[in-house]
Amino acid sequence: MEIFLDPTKCTGCKTCELACTVEHSASKDLYAAILEIPRPRKRIFVETDGDLNFAVECRHCQDAPCVHACMAGSMVQDEDTGLIQNHREKCVGCWMCVMACPYGVINRDQFSRLAVKCDRCPENDYPQCVKSCPTGALTYVDVPAQSKKVRQEFLFQIRIHKGEM
Amino acid sequence: MRHLILGNSAAGIFAAEAIRKHDPVAEITILSDEKYPVYSRCLLTYYLAGDCGEEQLSIRDADYYQKMDIRFRPGEKAIRIEPEKKCVYTLSERKYEYDRLLIATGAGPEVPFIPGGACRAVFNGLRTLNDAKSMLRYAQPGKHAVILGAGQVSLKTAYGLRKQGMDVTVLSASSQIFSQALDEYAAGLVEGHLTRHGIRFLKQKDVNEIQSFDDTVCAVKTSDGDVLPADLVVIGKGVRPNVDCIRGSGIHIDFGVIVDSQLRTNIPDIFAAGDVIETFDLARLCQRVNAIWPNATEQGRIAGLNMLGGKIEYRGSIAMNSTELFGFSAISGGFARGEEPEYEVRRYISVDGSYRRLVFKDDLLVGYILAGETGNAGLLTAIIREGKRLGNRKEKLINSGKIFYSLFYHHQHPVVS
Amino acid sequence: MNRNVSIDPAVLKMLPVAREEGIETAWDRHDAQQPQCGFGLTGLCCRHCLQGPCRIDPFGDGGPQTGICGAGPDLFVARNLLRQVAAGAASHVDHAYEAVEALLLAAEGKAPYELQDSKKLRQVAGKLGIPTEDKDDRSLAKELADAIFTDFANHSGETMHYLTATAPAERVETWRNLGVLPRNPDREIRQAMHQTSMGMDADPVNLILSTVRQGLVDGYAGLHLATDVQDILFGTPQPVVTEANLGVLKEDYVNIIVHGHVPLLSEKVVEWARTLEDEAVAAGAKGIQLAGICCTGNEVLMRQGVPPATNGLAQELAVITGAADAVIVDVQCIMPSLGPVTRCYHTALITTMPIVKIPGAIHVDFTLEKADEAAQQIIHTAINAYKKRDKSRVRIPAEKTPMIAGFSVEAIIGALSKVNPENPLKPLVDNIVAGNILGAVGTVGCSNSKLPHDLLHVEMVRELVKENVLVVATGCSALALAKAGFMAPDAAERFAGEPLKAVLSAVGEAAGLGCPLPPVLHMGSCVDNSRIGELVYALAAYLNVPIKALPVVASAPEPMHEKALSIGTWAVSLGLLTHLGVVPPVLGGPQVTEILTSQPVVDLLGGRFYVESDPHKAVGTILEHIRAKRSELGI
């Protein structure tokens, strides 16, 4: 399963950011989470280039640059799921992964000195960002169904849209 | 197939893992001249500071070698390689045969000659866990530490000792600290922050002599005659590749080991990776040793794959640096200083005092520095590494207060295997 | 829709019908809205100028901490809250204003309304200092209307007269010291809009004080005023017996549902439905069955005994019974969805007010002068719609619960005076002192899709009356409790704690009700919260203590409308602990939240807001508060 974003549907409402933060809080409740110390941190980032909006989160790369960069051995690829996970008990907050991540999707929890990133909501059956998206811009899709070709076509369309091709 | 790896650190371990991932039965042997299972030397300063314990230094589980079916030989220092016989000899006079050999012996401290430097409380850098452990014995609260050099490891060491309650003075030969990675402004921010946390800096000063008596140092005499009291001295004058055991083997060495784009040395079946090698610097466009952890791991992985017969190209490295001291973060990448006339430098200071420096060559980003707010640094790293021409996005990059993913979303999405 | 949507069995029966018919209800739309925007939920979204919307990151995670203009989180929240409370106050004041207009036109003989309650007319005129002797009702009513309008034309800095004439002096002094006394209600609402526009007040505390002022505008230019005038026009309620819930609709009758808030039209509809019943019979029906929803329903329930069909959140389901021939709406709490839902049936949706039009509805222009004509037209439209009713789609659930309503203060005093004619409050106070009545809680307000429908109203009250707390209720809360049987003749028997039951039986018997008083007294519509106010003033005066000393708590268990916030603000400013079962959008402002819910506001006003969505925890805190107040009183 992969998370996909259709930027043409992203309104930039940041609902996913809040849903993500709440999911990664101790209480998992918005009203309580905003009062928590340490403050829970988001792992998805809504940005805009003025034209299209983007909600971006960890791509769980193969040969992930963050895993290569992690000098504490805390950022590792999970053997079973293939997901890149940061193990908080090992992380020292050196931000090497922040320096390396080509998508800029690792957040710095300065209070706890922890790198935080999308973990695909292991305590939940479904990524909360996708679940929260009010426009369906974010989707959680079975990858075999979404062939590589479809994916490339998708990227191609965005680039056309952006006038880059 | 017998794979022999000299070095039990970033490059060696990532190579072994790449081999094991694709070949479950290959024989993998790792030699290390240290006695510890793999640990991160980058964390030594955190250990020194008391931020983490010894168990947190290890980057793999206790049963790692067993689970990975790796023959790990601690305390085995390679001293000679005989390529014709395809074997390596160690100080303990053992012989290790190989079909493929990886040299991942890393680097060690540069040792300048300083009169009086031969004392136990004078440390030639901080490179190993043993160094850190013995240094801690001298790190008493209220005592004086003098650090000669103001590079990254020196500053991190200063941080560690300061956190132990020592009175820390850093001597910098140049007018600016951390000059390998930062420009004057960013270095000033770091220096200011460290000063506020009680570290003293003396710049444009070098050491003339260390006055010592047996195991105790008394003072460090500077180039302009000042005498600094000292109970612990750390010499941090950079590192050089560990190539002693290679000499005489016929493997080409310049400053570091010379490798081709597939990380092969000039001798068949011998590969090299990590701090010990020179690689092509993608930002400076020249050969260079970029002795940092991410480069060592990436090279280790590629070397491992190529030892299995792969033909994976290593495009080259860039210098990168992330330093976090007392909560202040600075990250730089590529040719961050780039002061020569052919480079265009764009600087930006945001309202929260964070600093950003971008170095361009035409519409290529070749270097950057972020200090304070350093989020999204990796986007810049990726642009430099990919050598992508920015075109009109260059101005967007310069003018936007934040570094936006969306400016660069053209990165290939990861291929799911 | 897997969540617990409602505890009302009629609702639970009707929702599958809606499903079957493919009709979307508020519950479906609630689910479709999930998750709701966190910036909105915490009050951290500002749209007060066109630079916005600006949002403040409640987690301080790299996101902005101020809007573009520099407004911080507390300012966002305080400005938004003041606007909401002002909107709530505006609704009630507009309502009351229309009633006063009707009073004036009736007095002048220009509108077909009688002055039903001469006694109340004289009492209200009296409190405003208008001499009442030797005046006929009409001229006194005109004088009264003029006097009231003077408040709306008050161009001085003087406090509005209706407030000082109505509120206890101790409160007026407290409010004066805080500088929150309203002058001209219209001006205060206008000023709140101004104060909260871009580039105005940047002081959250000052904004909160203005919010308190809006609460007073609501209380005295809205609630009290509307109740008083409506009582004069239509009579002060006396106990009536009827039934509640969708089962009151009748298969072989022309079912006419009045929905909204203002009785000016619905009273006329009731009147003409009775007059024109023959026409319904001629059309093949057995007669006309009237039913109410929301507060217009409460108004005609209290005075005419019209049975309530259901409360706010379930309004669509009344249509989905397939038996509603006409739904007549006036103002407030009318879901726009009634347009599309009624179009799925033969039901005539009839809008009547110039500021409430719904595409697809039949609009009958209601004016005070032509009220009779409008009401007749409406009845005719309903009878015509009945003729088109598809009998095969009629699915009226059987649920209906007997209930007693009509407990105006006058009615309560009336009942008590049967026990003690000289000093009617004495038996009440004696029983409070004796602990037979532990205290009193007013449950008021709406139903809210965020909570299981009716659950908080019912669960809280179930525990409260068991603990011998007397409950008075208004609005949709009262309707929820009626449906659940808390106002039934056997309610005291079923729900009240023993000592309370004994008191209720004694009073019920003395008053000749033929049954115990119910442990929950229906005091009317939402504007009739003024009646709860009157009761509380009377108790405080009797005991000679300020209101804040009484073992009395206000609760809006399921608040939905902005009006609930303004009523709540008024309750807090009276000095009452005021519970809300739904979190209002203020938590993003820590300072504002702190001020509204803890010691600062207690020090200033005596009351505070208390937010808790768990009924049992809420009751725990309420009982604790009541017991603390009792022990402070030494009882």
Ligand SMILES: Cc1cc2nc3c(=O)[nH]c(=O)nc-3n(C[C@H](O)[C@H](O)[C@H](O)COP(=O)(O)OP(=O)(O)OC[C@H]3O[C@@H](n4cnc5c(N)ncnc54)[C@H](O)[C@@H]3O)c2cc1C
């Ligand atoms: C204190 C400190 C802080 C650092 N901080 C950072 C940082 O923040 N970020 C960053 O990117 N980099 C940092 N570095 C640099 C980083 O540690 C190195 O780039 C990285 O460890 C290189 O890995 P490597 O495998 O090439 O070599 P090394 O880590 O040097 O390991 C070499 C291995 O070879 C073994 N070895 C050496 N000689 C022999 C021999 N003759 N026979 C057998 N075995 C031998 C050693 O025992 C060791 O196992 C830091 C280094 C130090 C010392």
Ligand code: SF4
């Ligand atoms: S008033 Fe201020 S906070 Fe509100 S939208 Fe305008 S700029 Fe943003």
